[in-house]
Structure formats: C-alpha cells, structure tokens
Amino acid sequence: MGLSRAAVTAVALDLVDEGGVAGFDRLTLAAVAARAGVAVPSLYKHVASLGDLRRLVATDAVAELTRTLAAATIGxxxxxxxxxxAxxxxxxxxxxxxxxxxxxxxPHxxxxxxxxxxxxxxxxxxxxSAALRAFGLPDDANVDAIRILRSSLHGFISLELGGGFGLPDDLDRTFDRLVDVVATGLEAMAAMSADDAVEARPA
Known part of the structure; x- marks a missing residue:
C-alpha cells in the first residue's frame, strides 16, 4: 500500500547505504520488497526489473551528489x-x-x-567544469582534467571506505596532500597548454 516508483527507489537508496561499499552491487528486489513489506511481484507495478531499479538508484544518487558538489563549490x-x-x-x-x-x-x-x-x-x-575554469585549461583538456580529479579522489575514497589504509598516520593529512598534488598537476597542465598554444602561433 502506498508504493510508487519514487517510494521503491527511496527504499532501495536506504538499503544500498546500509550495505556499505558493496550495498549497490548486492541490491536485490527481494530485499527491497521485504523492507517495503510487500511481495516481489508487487514491485513490478513500479519497476521493470532489477536493472531498472539500479538505474533509478544511480540516477538519484548522481543528482544528490551533484547538488552536494554545487553547494560546496558555489562562489x-x-x-x-x-x-x-574533494x-x-x-x-x-x-x-x-x-x-x-x-x-x-x-550511462550508456x-x-x-x-x-x-x-x-x-x-x-x-x-x-x-565550473570549478576548474579558473585554471585556464583549454576546452580539449577539460575532460582529461575531470578524469584526473575524479580518479585520484575515487582511488583514495575507495581505499578508505574499504579499510585499505592500515598505517596509523593521519588520513586527513594525506587527503589534504593528495588534493594539493592534484591541484598542482592541474596548474602544470594549464601552463603546458599555454606554452603549446604560444609555440603553435605562426611567426
């Protein structure tokens, strides 16, 4: 009773977080149905399949993360x-x-x-892209810069969430230094691109 496509998605969002880093991979329709107090067939009135539900969860999560990033970087x-x-x-x-x-x-x-x-x-x-604009990177380097930023942060975050850092040294300090290294690298990319642009100008 009271189920909807949005309500089923909300249940799934809670479940994936409760499952930790593996929660999304382990999401099942049976678990969602049990949490919602219905039989699995009742879910098919609102979602077509587990793949459909996973897509809904991913879409909502990306939108939520985007709002978080926008609020943090505005101004x-x-x-x-x-x-x-970061x-x-x-x-x-x-x-x-x-x-x-x-x-x-x-997404495909x-x-x-x-x-x-x-x-x-x-x-x-x-x-x-807006956050990186001040570095002065050329348009054709924008995707590279975002991939570098994303992969660097994701590597650290994945290791941290997975318990991959066993040494007692301060993780916050390491994270700060990682961000410094990435920012320095982006500045170097921008400088190299500017130099290349100057060299490419006709004499």
Missing amino acids: RSGVEAVRAA VALRGYARVHPGRYAATQVA LADPADTELAERAAETLQVL
Whole structure:
C-alpha cells in the first residue's frame, strides 16, 4: 500500500547505504520488497526489473551528489574550488557509501533507458567544469582534467571506505596532500597548454 516508483527507489537508496561499499552491487528486489513489506511481484507495478531499479538508484544518487558538489563549490574557483569539491565528495561517500558506489555507474549514451542518468551525469560534469575554469585549461583538456580529479579522489575514497589504509598516520593529512598534488598537476597542465598554444602561433 502506498508504493510508487519514487517510494521503491527511496527504499532501495536506504538499503544500498546500509550495505556499505558493496550495498549497490548486492541490491536485490527481494530485499527491497521485504523492507517495503510487500511481495516481489508487487514491485513490478513500479519497476521493470532489477536493472531498472539500479538505474533509478544511480540516477538519484548522481543528482544528490551533484547538488552536494554545487553547494560546496558555489562562489569558489581554482584550487579553493577543487579542495571544496574533494572534501564534499569524500564526505558524501562516508555518509552514503552505497549511493557513492552507485554514482560510479557510467550511462550508456546510446541506450534510451539511460537518458536521464546521462543528463544527471552531464550536470555533474558542468559543476566540476565550473570549478576548474579558473585554471585556464583549454576546452580539449577539460575532460582529461575531470578524469584526473575524479580518479585520484575515487582511488583514495575507495581505499578508505574499504579499510585499505592500515598505517596509523593521519588520513586527513594525506587527503589534504593528495588534493594539493592534484591541484598542482592541474596548474602544470594549464601552463603546458599555454606554452603549446604560444609555440603553435605562426611567426
């Protein structure tokens, strides 16, 4: 009673977080039905399949993360924006490990079923692009810069959530230094691109 597509998705979002870093991969219709107090067939009135539900979870999680990143970076640019985005991303992953895992699902751009997920992912890219704009990177380096930022942070976050850091040294200090290294690298990319542009100008 009272179930809807949005309500089923909300139940699934809670379940994936409760399952930790593996919660998204282990999501099942049976678990959602049990939490909602219905039989599995009742879910098919609202979602077509487990794949459909996983897509809904990923779409909502990406939208939520984008709002988090936008709120953290608004009014900031350059290194300050990168640091704010990094802290916000890490904080989101700590609070919502299952949803964070869901945000790593890349949409299939040729699949109409992934249209909304692709749109939400594009909004994330817009937020990150705005945060990086002050570095002065050329347009053709924008995707590279976002991938570098994302993969660097994701590597640290995944290790942290998975208990992969066993030494007693301060993780916050290491994270701060990681962000410094990434920001320095982005500045170097921008400088190299500027030098290349000067060299490419006709004499």
